[in-house]
Amino acid sequence: MKIIHLVIALGLFLNLHFAYSGEAGESQAILELNVEQATDLATVWLEQGKTDQAEKLLKRLRSAPRPSLQVMFLSGQLAGMRGNWGKAIEEYRAILITDPKAVRVRLELARALFEIKDYPAALYHFELALSEPLPDEAQKNVLRFVRDIRFRLSRWEIRLDLMSDTNINNATQNRDIVISGNHFTLSNDAMAKHGAGWYLGLFGRQAFGADLSSFAQVQLESYDYSNRTNDRLFTQATVGKSFGLTDHIFTLEMGGHGSSYSGKTLYTGGLARIADGWRINPSSLVTASYEFKQLNYADVQYLSGHQGTLNLGIAHAFGGDTIASLGGFLGYSEAKETPYSYRYHGLRASFSHEMSHALTVGARIESYKLNYNGDDIWFGYPREDTKNIIEVDLLRRxxxxxxxxxxxxxxxxxxxxxxxxxxxxxxxxxxxFSREF
Structure with missing residues (x-):
């Protein structure tokens, strides 16, 4: 650092001229620096804590039609030193639009988001930063931030979607059905219906206790369509506790959940979940969980029963701009009447990649199979279903x-x-519309 100071001092000495005002009898210093020299000088002033001098210089440099990424970064650093985290976030995100692999910038963005308590977005950037080599001390700090966000801090997420669906009631496109050798024609009410509407998702985690290891979680998902007939609401609330082990974070939680359809209660029940998460390396997180749900149906008692699901997955970040995940699940659903009980298993995978020019592309695939235990009451043999879902998404950062x-x-x-x-x-x-990135 001393060498940089000497170089800048020598540059100032060589480029410093004095113009004298005859009337005032005073001297005025005129500093002639190119952009690179001025940027180096602003860097030194920020390192020395001379924020007022750095601000004047950076204001001129930032006003250029195409300021350099380094100038934008210094502007973000200055904003952070002044506590203007909103401005700092704006500058860092602008840099990542052009250069998604700028790991130092991503770390600063994650820290700024952490300061304003936007923990979901901070977690996303911390995880991406961990996919690149970091100094040992920096890596330890990032892992500490990630651990705190996941298991000690309160966080809230909200999401609003405008949506259009060709089959909001998941109904068959087959109008002619054969039952026991007899042909039946379905009415229009039983066929697939197109619908448009909106989705609202609210997810929250409130930590409490002396060491913040206890927590309460809430989840609400509402699907509202124009015809109201197919509106759906899912709710869930739990309380739990985290246990920090050497390489694992172990959580236990219990609570309740419920669902309504077309404005009427569909089912309610208790809920219990046990989960574990551990890092096999800084950029890879393995998770495992088991969830048990009671299902007490309000009107169709023969569907009442319980479900159990075992999940296992891994998420891996790489290249500083990409996150991929792969997981599998295995479960059962027991109903009062055997024809409505089934076993299921499947796989899910997702991928998200930040490109230059502000575009993030992603994909999600899910495939699972259901095998029912008893003969279908209408068709006389066990039902077997295979569900395949694929999504692609585009985000403008x-x-x-x-x-x-x-x-x-x-x-x-x-x-x-x-x-x-x-x-x-x-x-x-x-x-x-969300605040995920």
Whole structure:
């Protein structure tokens, strides 16, 4: 650092001229520096804590039609030193639009988001930063931030989607059905219906206790369509505790959940979940969980029972701009009447990649199979379904309002079955507004 100071001092000495005012009898110093020299000088002043001098210089440099990424970074650093985290976030995000692999910038952005308590977005950037080599001390600090966000801090997320779906009631496209050798024609009310509406998702975690290891979590998801007939609401609330082990974070939680359809209660019940998460390396997180749910149906008692699901997955960040995940699940659903009980298993995978020019692309795939235990009451043999879902999404990182950015989601689902009544297809698109990145 001393060498840099000497170089800058020598540059100032060589480029410093004095012009004298005859009337005032005073001297005025005129400093002639090129952009690179001025940027180096602003860097030194910030390191020395001379924020007033650095601000004047950076204001001139930042006003250029195309300021350098280094100038934008220094402007973000200055804003952070002044406690203006909103401005700092704006500058760092602008840099990442051009250079998504700028790991130092991503770290500073994550820290700024952490300061304003936007923990979901901070977590996203910390995880990406961990995919690049970091100095040992920096890596330890980032892992500490990630651990705190995941298991000790309160966080809230909200998401609003505008959506259109070709089959909001998951109904068959097969109008003619054969039951016991007899042909039946379904009415229009039983066929697939197109719908448009909005989706609201609210997810929250409130930590409490002396060491913040206890928590309460809430989840609300509402689907509201124009015809109201197919509106759905899912709610869930739990309380739990985290236990920090050497390489693992172990959580236990219990609570309740419920769902309504078309404005009427569909089911309610208790909920218990046990989960573990551990890092096999700084950029890879393995998770495992088991969830048990009671299902007490209000009107269709024969569906009442319970479900259990075992999940296992891994998320890996690489290249400083990409996150991929892969997981599998295995479960069962026991109902009062055997024909409505089933076993299921499947796989899910997702991928998100930040490109230059402000575009983030992503994809999600899910495939699972359901095998029912007893003979279908109408068709006389066990039902077997295979569900396949695929989504692609595009996010513009340079379009935002109050931290919310739009994401276009295009998706489709194909449900295959050995019973034609339960076969259906759907295609949908959403415009989602969230603060995820």
């Amino acid at each position: 340079d379009w935002s309002w109050q931290g919310f950015s739009p994401r276009l989601i295009l998706g489709g689902q194909v449900n295959q079955s050995n019973i034609s009544l339960y076969e259906f297809n759907r295609a949908y698109f959403r415009v989602s």
